Amino acid sequence: MTEPGGKTVQKNYLNADYSIKSWLFTLDHKRIGILYLLTICVFFAIGGTMAALIRLELLTPKSDFFTSDTYNKLFTLHGVILIFFFLIPSIPAFLGNFLIPLMIGARDVAFPRLNLFSWYIFTLGGLIAFGALVVGGVDTGWTFYTPYSSSFAQTAVTATVAAAFIAGFSSIFTGLNFIVTIHKMRAPGMTWYRLPLFVWAHYATSVIMVLGTPVVAITLFLVGLERVLGIGIFDPAKGGDPILFQHLFWFYSHPAVYIMILPAMGVISELITCFSHRKIFGYEFVAYSSIAIAIIGFLVWGHHLFTSGQSRFASIVFSFLTFLVAIPSAVKIFNWTATLYKGRVRFESPMLFALGFIGLFTIGGLTGLYLASLGMDIPLQDTYFVVAHFHYIMVGGAIMGFLGGLHFWWPKITGRMYPEAFGKLSALVVFIGFNLTFLPQFILGYLGMPRRYASYPEEWQVLHVLSSAGASILTVGYLITATYLIWSVFCGEKAPANPWGAKGLEWQTATPPIPDNFEHRPIVREEAYAYEENVKGAA
Numbered sequence: 001m002t003e004p005g006g007k008t009v010q011k012n013y014l015n016a017d018y019s020i021k022s023w024l025f026t027l028d029h030k031r032i033g034i035l036y037l038l039t040i041c042v043f044f045a046i047g048g049t050m051a052a053l054i055r056l057e058l059l060t061p062k063s064d065f066f067t068s069d070t071y072n073k074l075f076t077l078h079g080v081i082l083i084f085f086f087l088i089p090s091i092p093a094f095l096g097n098f099l100i101p102l103m104i105g106a107r108d109v110a111f112p113r114l115n116l117f118s119w120y121i122f123t124l125g126g127l128i129a130f131g132a133l134v135v136g137g138v139d140t141g142w143t144f145y146t147p148y149s150s151s152f153a154q155t156a157v158t159a160t161v162a163a164a165f166i167a168g169f170s171s172i173f174t175g176l177n178f179i180v181t182i183h184k185m186r187a188p189g190m191t192w193y194r195l196p197l198f199v200w201a202h203y204a205t206s207v208i209m210v211l212g213t214p215v216v217a218i219t220l221f222l223v224g225l226e227r228v229l230g231i232g233i234f235d236p237a238k239g240g241d242p243i244l245f246q247h248l249f250w251f252y253s254h255p256a257v258y259i260m261i262l263p264a265m266g267v268i269s270e271l272i273t274c275f276s277h278r279k280i281f282g283y284e285f286v287a288y289s290s291i292a293i294a295i296i297g298f299l300v301w302g303h304h305l306f307t308s309g310q311s312r313f314a315s316i317v318f319s320f321l322t323f324l325v326a327i328p329s330a331v332k333i334f335n336w337t338a339t340l341y342k343g344r345v346r347f348e349s350p351m352l353f354a355l356g357f358i359g360l361f362t363i364g365g366l367t368g369l370y371l372a373s374l375g376m377d378i379p380l381q382d383t384y385f386v387v388a389h390f391h392y393i394m395v396g397g398a399i400m401g402f403l404g405g406l407h408f409w410w411p412k413i414t415g416r417m418y419p420e421a422f423g424k425l426s427a428l429v430v431f432i433g434f435n436l437t438f439l440p441q442f443i444l445g446y447l448g449m450p451r452r453y454a455s456y457p458e459e460w461q462v463l464h465v466l467s468s469a470g471a472s473i474l475t476v477g478y479l480i481t482a483t484y485l486i487w488s489v490f491c492g493e494k495a496p497a498n499p500w501g502a503k504g505l506e507w508q509t510a511t512p513p514i515p516d517n518f519e520h521r522p523i524v525r526e527e528a529y530a531y532e533e534n535v536k537g538a539a
Contacts, residue, residue, distance in 0.1 A: 012512040014415070027112035028515060033098030034413070035119050040086050040094065041482075043126055046133075047082035050074050052475060055437075055468040061461055063454045071454040072139035073155065077129070079142030084164050085126045087398050088256060091263035092209075093122070093174055095405050096202045098413060100178060102506035102513060103196050105187025105522040110180040111173075118173040125167030132156035132163065141452065143253070146234035146245040150226040158227050161220040168217040171259075175209030178202055187505070189524030193287075196504055196528055197280065200287040201266025204294035208255045208262075212298065216252035219245065243308055250301035258297045260394050261361070262290055264401025265332055268354050271404050272336045274502040275351035276343025279529045282335040289328035296325040306377045315374055322372035329365055333358060348500070349423030353404030356431045357397055364392030367442065382452075385445025388438045396434050403430065403481065408502075410485065411495030415512040418488040422480060429477035436470025503529050 009015065013030045016022075023031060054074050057065045066074065097115065101108055109115050132138055138160045140149040149157050182195075182203050222233050223245070232238025234245045273280040280286060302310060302318030336358060345351070367389045370376045380386060403426075411417050440463040449460055456464070498507040509518050 010510060011514060012415070012510060013515050014512050016515050025116070027108070027116060029097050029101050029109050029112065029115060030413075030513060030517075032115050032119055033094050033096075036089060036093040036097060036122070039119070039123055039126065040090050043081050043085040046130065047078050047086060048475070048478070050078035050081070052471065054078060055471040057454055058456075058464045059461075059468050061456050061458045066454065068454055069139060070137075072141075072452070073133075073137030075452060076138050076141050077133050077160075080129055080138070080160060080164065081126075083142055083256075083260075083394075084167050085122075085129060087260045087394055088171060089122060089167075089174075090260075090398065090402050091267065091405060092178070092202060092205055092259070093119075093170075095198075095267070095402075095409065096174070096178060096205075096263065099409065099506055100181060100199055100202060101185070102509065102517055103199055103504055104182065104185060104190055105505050105518065105524065106181060106185035107516050107518070109177045110185060111177050114173050115177055118170040118177070121173075122167050122170035125163045125165075125170065128159055128166065129163035132159040135159070143249060144220065144223055144245075146223065146226075146242045147236065147240070150223050150233075150240075150245075151230075151235045151237070158224050161224050165217050165220045165224070168213045168220075171209045171213045172217075175206035175213075178206040179210065182206075187522050187524055190505075191524075193284070194524055194526075194528050195287075196266075197269035197283070197286050197290075198263075198266035201262045201269070201290045204290040205259050205262045207291075207294050208259050208297065212252040212255045212259075215248060216256075219248040219252075243305070243310075246305055246308060247301065250304040251298070254301045254304065255294070255297040257390075257394060258293055260398040261401075262293060264357065264398045264405075265290065267401045267405035267408070268336065268357050269332075270502075270504070271350050271354035271408055272339050273529045273531065274408070274500055275346045275348060275354070276339050277346070277501070277531050278339055278343040279527075279532050280335065281338035281341075282331075283528065285331050286335050289331040292328040293325060296321065296328070300325055303372055303377070306374060307381045319372055319374050323369065326365060326369060326372075329361075333362060347424075349418075349420060349427055350404045350408035350500075352424055352427035352431075353400050353407065356427060357400035357404060359431075360392050360396030360400060360434065364389055364397060367392065379448075380445060382450055383445035384441040384449045384451055387451050388441035388445060391438050391441075396438070400430070403427075406485070408500070409506070410488070411499050412506060412511050412513070414489050414492075415495055416488045416492030417495045417499065418492055419484055422484040426477055426481040426484070429473060429480060433470050433472075433474030433477050437467050437474055438470070440464070440466045440470075503531060 013028055023035065026032060057063065057071055063071065135156055138155045138157050140153050140157055144161060182199060225231060226233050226235065230238065232240045234240040234242050236242060269280060269286055300318060300322045302314055303322045306315050371380060371386065371389060407423055444460055444463050447460065449456055495511050497511045505522050508522065
């Protein structure tokens with residue numbers, strides 16, 4: 001195509017049409033992925049600002065900046081926005097949408113219109129959640145425990161659960177789209193055992209999305225129904241059972257942790273093998289471990305109810321199953337480490353984020369074993385130890401995976417390179433800031449600091465100040481990343497088709513990809529990650 005000035009440029013998905021209408025009504029999976037990226041970044045900024053305000057309040061032992069009610073609203077919407085509107089959709093909705101058709105050699109996802117509709121209802125859910133914040137907020141905690149949320153809270157609970165309910169449909173539709181796409185639209189020669197591990201991870205994630213999300217959607221719908229009609233499902237004063245809510249909520253919400261972390265694991269598999277320039281060790285084990293995590297993840301919800309009064313036998317069973325889910329996670333760590341062994345490792349920015357992921361996820365996973373133990377969970381329940389643990393998994397792991405994937409595929413997505421030195425600086429600052437933020441919280445939890453409290457004894461102030469200082473460094477790391485990535489879109493060096501020398505169909509098409517992804521439908525003739533064969537050929 002010819003641009004003003006007579007310059008001839010290749011038509012791609014970005015320059016095919018510049019109008020806003022072409023973006024808002026696009027059926028191109030790549031553009032829909034970009035729409036998700038922009039939306040979730042807005043929600044990340046909102047949720048991150050609330051986290052900064054929380055850490056500001058916790059600088060001092062007394063409630064100096066906010067009232068207790070305001071503090072309750074801050075941590076509630078911080079959790080709601082970052083979990084439902086950033087962490088859950090981040091990698092699947094953005095990178096999954098952009099990459100899965102490219103990786104399997106398809107022109108688009110199976111249901112393009114449903115894909116666009118998913119983005120619209122996700123955005124609608126986010127706007128409702130933001131509206132709940134504007135009209136006064138919600139103070140129940142992101143878990144919406146009943147009967148407080150269903151019968152007593154006088155804040156915008158109904159609007160907030162409606163927001164999560166609506167956003168849940170986006171998750172279900174996206175998962176359904178991915179499953180059908182992966183089953184039906186693979187290029188000739190793309191067998192199941194030639195699929196990139198990123199696709200395997202998203203397949204397992206999609207199963208959780210489709211099977212688990214309806215449960216929490218119905219549960220939140222019932223909370224709203226009870227608030228409006230007072231029908232007595234969860235309120236014991238009306239014959240309801242609040243523990244029933246916890247069973248239903250955690251049946252989804254624990255597997256939801258894997259919706260956040262499995263896609264990040266898929267990203268890490270791609271990064272480790274590319275920057276080690278070595279075929280991944282134990283491909284089948286890594287692939288099946290994703291499926292195993294998805295299946296076992298549905299069986300461990302009861303460890304959230306150790307202190308709720310469930311039977312001792314049930315607690316023993318759930319404790320055992322929670323230990324069991326650590327095995328497929330450990331399989332991935334072992335295989336990534338074995339891939340690094342004797343690999344020709346390059347420490348580019350995406351690889352630094354991948355190594356950061358392994359470190360943070362390992363800490364988060366190992367501390368999860370303490371909480372799976374019946375004897376340890378009782379004193380640690382609802383302390384800052386739990387806060388630190390799940391942030392190491394859901395924030396440290398998922399966001400390091402997100403940033404690693406963002407840097408890895410940024411040249412393919414935008415057609416521009418980012419400044420590599422700033423990428424490495426960002427990875428280092430984020431890693432240091434994250435650990436300084438959350439390592440002190442393990443100690444606070446061990447000492448007995450309960451979560452969700454705005455005030456605390458003075459002897460714990462040093463640890464809270466360290467944590468707040470770490471949060472400041474972490475924020476600087478995120479701002480550095482946002483600054484140079486935005487700069488690179490306008491001023492960055494043009495990217496070649498395959499700047500990392502990576503394997504995979506997405507690297508065999510133009511940069512940025514053309515609207516239909518490929519000039520001709522690709523035919524896959526080699527195994528996934530055939531790096532070693534190429535090295536021999538070059539020799």
